[in-house]
Amino acid sequence: MSYEISGPPLISPWMMLSMSEARTDIDETKIVIPGQPVCDAPQQFMRGHGTYTRDGEIVSSLSGVVQQLNRLLMVKTIKQRYAGEVGDVVVARVVEVQSKRWKCDVTSRLHANLPLGSVLLPGGDFRRKDVEDEEKMSEFLKKGELICAEVQQVQHDGTLMLHTRNNKYGKLQQGIMIKVPPHLIKKSKKHFHTLPYGMAVIIGCNGNVWVTPSLPETTVEEDGSHITEFQERSKDVAHKEVSFENMYFQKVPQDVRLAMIRVAACIRLLRDYSIAIFLNSLTTCYEMSQPYDIKELSEQDTSSRLAYLIAARLMQEFSSQN
Amino acid sequence: MEVQISDDEKLFLIHGVESDLRNDGRSCEDFRPMILERGVLSGTNGSCRVQLGQTTDVLAGIKLELESFDTIAYPKPRQPIYFHVDFTANASTQFAGKGGDQYGEEVAAAFHAAYSRSLDFIPNLSKTLVAEGYRWKINMDVSILQWAGSFPDAISLAVIGALSDLEIPEVEVAPDDGGKVSVVLKRPRHGGNMRDEEVPVEMWKLDVTKCPLLLTVSKIGTANLVDCCPEEESCIRAQLLVGISQNPEEEKYDVTCVKQLGGGLLEMESVLEMIELAQKATKGIYEALAKRLKTEERRKPGHSFLL
Numbered sequence: 296m297s298y299e300i301s302g303p304p305l306i307s308p309w310m311m312l313s314m315s316e317a318r319t320d321i322d323e324t325k326i327v328i329p330g331q332p333v334c335d336a337p338q339q340f341m342r343g344h345g346t347y348t349r350d351g352e353i354v355s356s357l358s359g360v361v362q363q364l365n366r367l368l369m370v371k372t373i374k375q376r377y378a379g380e381v382g383d384v385v386v387a388r389v390v391e392v393q394s395k396r397w398k399c400d401v402t403s404r405l406h407a408n409l410p411l412g413s414v415l416l417p418g419g420d421f422r423r424k425d426v427e428d429e430e431k432m433s434e435f436l437k438k439g440e441l442i443c444a445e446v447q448q449v450q451h452d453g454t455l456m457l458h459t460r461n462n463k464y465g466k467l468q469q470g471i472m473i474k475v476p477p478h479l480i481k482k483s484k485k486h487f488h489t490l491p492y493g494m495a496v497i498i499g500c501n502g503n504v505w506v507t508p509s510l511p512e513t514t515v516e517e518d519g520s521h522i523t524e525f526q527e528r529s530k531d532v533a534h535k536e537v538s539f540e541n542m543y544f545q546k547v548p549q550d551v552r553l554a555m556i557r558v559a560a561c562i563r564l565l566r567d568y569s570i571a572i573f574l575n576s577l578t579t580c581y582e583m584s585q586p587y588d589i590k591e592l593s594e595q596d597t598s599s600r601l602a603y604l605i606a607a608r609l610m611q612e613f614s615s616q617n
Numbered sequence: 618m619e620v621q622i623s624d625d626e627k628l629f630l631i632h633g634v635e636s637d638l639r640n641d642g643r644s645c646e647d648f649r650p651m652i653l654e655r656g657v658l659s660g661t662n663g664s665c666r667v668q669l670g671q672t673t674d675v676l677a678g679i680k681l682e683l684e685s686f687d688t689i690a691y692p693k694p695r696q697p698i699y700f701h702v703d704f705t706a707n708a709s710t711q712f713a714g715k716g717g718d719q720y721g722e723e724v725a726a727a728f729h730a731a732y733s734r735s736l737d738f739i740p741n742l743s744k745t746l747v748a749e750g751y752r753w754k755i756n757m758d759v760s761i762l763q764w765a766g767s768f769p770d771a772i773s774l775a776v777i778g779a780l781s782d783l784e785i786p787e788v789e790v791a792p793d794d795g796g797k798v799s800v801v802l803k804r805p806r807h808g809g810n811m812r813d814e815e816v817p818v819e820m821w822k823l824d825v826t827k828c829p830l831l832l833t834v835s836k837i838g839t840a841n842l843v844d845c846c847p848e849e850e851s852c853i854r855a856q857l858l859v860g861i862s863q864n865p866e867e868e869k870y871d872v873t874c875v876k877q878l879g880g881g882l883l884e885m886e887s888v889l890e891m892i893e894l895a896q897k898a899t900k901g902i903y904e905a906l907a908k909r910l911k912t913e914e915r916r917k918p919g920h921s922f923l924l
Binding site for chain 1: 623628642647
């Protein structure tokens with residue numbers, strides 16, 4: 296039983312920003328504010344996003360950093376809505392079930408689409424989707440459920456088309472989801488990480504981080520198709536080997552739960568102090584948080600002290616690599 | 618703030634709560650870290666801002682009014698604190714326009730009921746009756762800036778904080794024409810060449826050690842918890858609002874009101890267990906609150922809003 300009533304913080308979290316890796320690729324001489332001219336010789340350059348012409352000059356319309364790509368000048372802001380790219384792995388929540396597709400919230404400007412033809416249904420993807428499948432869409436994924444998917448295509452208006460045509464994607468079950476601003480997620484090759492503490496993490500490029508007891512595992516069927524663990528268990532229920540309650544109401548073991556909650560607290564700490572979230576920062580944060588109780592990690596003094604140490608350690612590792 | 622979570626997430630949460638391990642590492646009896654700051658609004662007579670866990674944010678401000686009333690219509694002393702609770706659209710989109718008015722009135726009514734005997738538990742409150750037919754009316758306005766669970770707890774802390782920050786001017790009562798009296802602010806002269814208006818007015822403060830706290834206790838699965846965050850609130854079976862006031866001399870915690878928020882069924886045993894939990898939690902909060910009120914260092918008004 297702990298009750299703490301304290302005063303407002305003396306250090307605000309953004310003061311930590313200067314030490315985080317999210318800012319290593321920003322050149323401070325090119326920071327502009329709205330209305331500021333972006334270059335000296337406007338005839339040589341083409342203007343891109345975030346700029347407009349005024350009196351023959353290329354002027355910025357946003358607060359951000361000037362980026363130059365050959366002859367294209369554009370202004371990129373630090374904090375912005377997630378804009379998807381092909382190949383990104385996202386963690387999304389279903390908001391609507393429509394005919395032949397699901398609408399999902401990826402915290403972008405528009406909801407993403409997951410067409411019925413792009414999901415891996417039980418029985419493998421050799422099946423064609425028929426009218427029965429269309430009626431049973433709600434049984435597979437209903438409103439409010441979480442999925443892990445990959446971006447297949449970006450439409451011209453920015454809508455993302457997702458797919459789960461792989462056994463590592465699909466419906467997510469027990470776990471904790473934490474929302475993080477998308478600019479703190481570094482682009483990396485791997486998004487699925489099994490941590491050495493008994494649980495796994497999916498770092499979605501759109502800022503949703505999913506902490507789960509285990510990643511979707513696969514088993515090979517007799518006819519050679521792959522099905523997920525969930526689908527295997529539903530087969531067991533159909534064959535009355537496992538009771539309904541045992542399949543759906545499996546309780547996560549206590550030590551796994553503790554590890555998951557600690558990792559979730561670490562992610563929140565990294566988010567509040569604007570430190571980029573990737574495998575290395577998570578494991579560093581987890582190890583350095585061991586001496587503290589999990590609930591202490593949300594208190595001001597402990598978290599600010601810890602965040603400072605973590606940022607220092609990450610900067611050290613980064614500079615020793617270069 | 619309404620959050621939507623999937624059935625499996627809810628299952629994970631409920632299992633955790635039943636083993637006394639919530640998703641943020643707290644036990645069922647722990648509160649989120651609270652921030653209390655007084656003197657944040659320089660245009661009020663007393664103000665307080667309370668944040669619960671960086672999301673629920675409540676602002677309370679007091680304005681004093683010298684009211685003249687008819688002694689025949691109101692012969693008995695009435696309690697002078699009037700509450701108005703405003704749910705702003707900032708807190709949740711459902712409160713845009715007039716959406717928040719009804720909810721605000723319900724909460725204000727709960728506080729009116731809890732403070733109906735304020736003349737008993739705030740010893741020097743009777744001093745607000747300055748003369749026959751004249752009294753200080755304490756208008757307490759509470760504004761919900763952000764809503765993420767447990768707002769009655771935050772409001773009750775903010776109300777106590779604002780009442781402890783309130784400074785009421787001392788007055789001198791002099792007889793006037795027609796049987797009436799004139800009420801004048803008391804400025805004690807210490808000699809010297811100061812003009813009347815420049816001498817600071819003498820102020821007095823209220824003693825708030827016995828003010829009641831209103832806590833929300835929720836039931837998730839078989840466990841009882843205090844201070845739920847929005848994800849937990851979407852899994853609750855039932856929620857009670859329990860008003861508790863402390864009696865420090867006798868070490869007792871009296872339950873002043875029990876109200877059910879929202880729907881759900883509860884057995885009598887559960888209700889008793891939940892009230893017990895509220896009493897246990899109140900003890901800890903009162904101690905933390907007293908410590909904070911004593912050790913607070915004042916900052917520039919409104920400074921923390923910029924952080």
